[in-house]
Amino acid sequence: MEKQSFTDLTAKLRTFASERDWDQFHSPKNLVMALSVEVSEIMEHFQWLTEEQSSALPPEKLQQVREEIGDVLIYLTRLADKLGVDMLEAAAKKLEVNRVKYPADKVRGSAKKYTEL
Amino acid sequence: MEKQSFTDLTAKLRTFASERDWDQFHSPKNLVMALSVEVSEIMEHFQWLTEEQSSALPPEKLQQVREEIGDVLIYLTRLADKLGVDMLEAAAKKLEVNRVKYPADKVRGSAKKYTEL
Amino acid sequence: MEKQSFTDLTAKLRTFASERDWDQFHSPKNLVMALSVEVSEIMEHFQWLTEEQSSALPPEKLQQVREEIGDVLIYLTRLADKLGVDMLEAAAKKLEVNRVKYPADKVRGSAKKYTEL
Amino acid sequence: MEKQSFTDLTAKLRTFASERDWDQFHSPKNLVMALSVEVSEIMEHFQWLTEEQSSALPPEKLQQVREEIGDVLIYLTRLADKLGVDMLEAAAKKLEVNRVKYPADKVRGSAKKYTEL
Numbered sequence A, B, C, D: 001m002e003k004q005s006f007t008d009l010t011a012k013l014r015t016f017a018s019e020r021d022w023d024q025f026h027s028p029k030n031l032v033m034a035l036s037v038e039v040s041e042i043m044e045h046f047q048w049l050t051e052e053q054s055s056a057l058p059p060e061k062l063q064q065v066r067e068e069i070g071d072v073l074i075y076l077t078r079l080a081d082k083l084g085v086d087m088l089e090a091a092a093k094k095l096e097v098n099r100v101k102y103p104a105d106k107v108r109g110s111a112k113k114y115t116e117l
Helices: A006-019 A028-046 A059-083 A087-101 B006-019 B028-046 B059-083 B087-101 C006-020 C028-046 C059-083 C087-101 D006-019 D028-046 D059-083 D087-101
Strands: none
Touching: A006 A059, A006 B087, A028 A059, A028 B028, A028 C028, A059 A087, A059 B059, A059 B087, A087 B006, A087 B059, B006 B059, B028 B059, B028 D028, B059 B087, C006 C059, C006 D087, C028 C059, C028 D028, C059 C087, C059 D059, C059 D087, C087 D006, C087 D059, D006 D059, D028 D059, D059 D087
8 A cells, every 4th residue: 555645535535425425414513423433442442451451452453443543533634624624733733832831851750730730 | 834744743742752751651541541532622612513513613713623633633643653553554444444335326425324224 | 120229220230240250340440431432332323413313313223322321321320339429419519510600691592611601 | 418319310400401591402412422521521530540540539539520420420311311211221221131241150250342252
C-alpha cells in the first residue's frame, strides 16, 4: 500500500460517503456519536486487562485493536472535515498550549491535572 | 505554522511525554481512557444541539471544538504509537473493508448496519 | 418477576461476581471502562437516527436498547457498590444542586450550561 | 434525607424538566449523549490511577466521583423514562441471561467474553 496522507484519507472518505448518499447522516452531531462508539470498541479490548497486559497484546487482539483505531481515525477525520478543522494543526497548537500548562520541571512524574498543580 | 505531518506529531508527543517522565502513565489502557474522555469533551458541545445547529457552530464554539479535536488526535496518535499501529494505514485498510461490506448500489441512502442489510 | 429494588440488585451482583471469582477484575477503574462500553452500546442504536426517530423506536430495536440499559445499570450499580456510594442519594442531592444552578425562571426553554447563563 | 426510590427519582426528574421546559431537549438521542458525557466525567478521575489507587480514593476525590455517579443515574433514569423502560427489571433480566452465558464453573477467575469461552 502506498504511503497514506491525511489529505488522501479526507478525500477518500468524501467520495465514499458521496457514492452512498450518506452525507445526509454525517452531521457533526452524528459523527461525534459514531466516533465515541468506535472508541468504545477499542476500550472493550482493554477493560479487563491490567495496564501491563495492555502493553503486550497477543497478535490477534492487536490486529482487532488496529482495525478499531482505523475506524476511530476515519470518524475523526470525517468530523474534522465536516467542521472545516485542520486536525494536525489543532493538535500541534494544543501541544504548544500544554507545554505552557504543564512545564516539564514542575510536573515531572506527576499525573495531576494542571488545575491541581 | 509549518505544515504538520503525522510523523512529526508522533515524535513531538514522544518528546513531550519523555521530558515529563509521563511514559509510566501512558499504558494503552490509560490512553484509551484519556481518548474517550477527550471525545466526550467534543460531545458535550453537541449534546443539546439539533443536527442542523451542529453543522453551523458559532465561531467561538467552533474554536473550542477545534481544540478538543486536537486533544483527541493527540491521544489517538499516542495510543497508536504505543501499540506500534500505523493509523493512516489502518484507516485506509478499513475503508477498503467497508467498500466491500457496504456496496454503494446496495446501501445508497440507508444508514443500516451491514448486519441488517 | 417480583418487584425489584436497588438493594436487591446490588446484592445479586455481589453474589454473581463472587461465584465467578470476578472481584479481582472489578476495580473501580475497570468498572468505569465497562460502564462506558455499555453506554456506547446504547449509543450505537441512536447514532444515525433523527431525534424524532429516537423517540419512536420499533419494538425490536427498543428491546435491544432495553437490554443495554440493563447492562448500564448493572455496571453503574456495581461501581457504586465498590466505591461505597449510595447512588439514589447521590442523584437526589445532585438534583438539589441543579435546582440552584438552573433556576426555572432563568433557564426556561434554554439548554445553555450554567457557566454560560 | 428520606429514603429515596427509583420511582421518586423518575417523578422528580419529570417535574424538574417540565418546570424548565426542557422536554424539548430530552430526546433519547440527546439523553444518551448526555449520559455518555457524564460517564466520562467519572472516567476522568480514574484515567491515570492504577487499579489499586482506584479502589482507595481520597475523600475529596470520592466526593467528586459520588456527584458524577449521581449525574449518571439522573440521565440514565431520564433516558429509561423517556423510552418507557423499567431499568431495574431490565437489569434483573439481563443478570439472568448472564447467568446462562457465564456459568460459574466454566468462567471462574476468567475475564474472557462469552464468545471467546
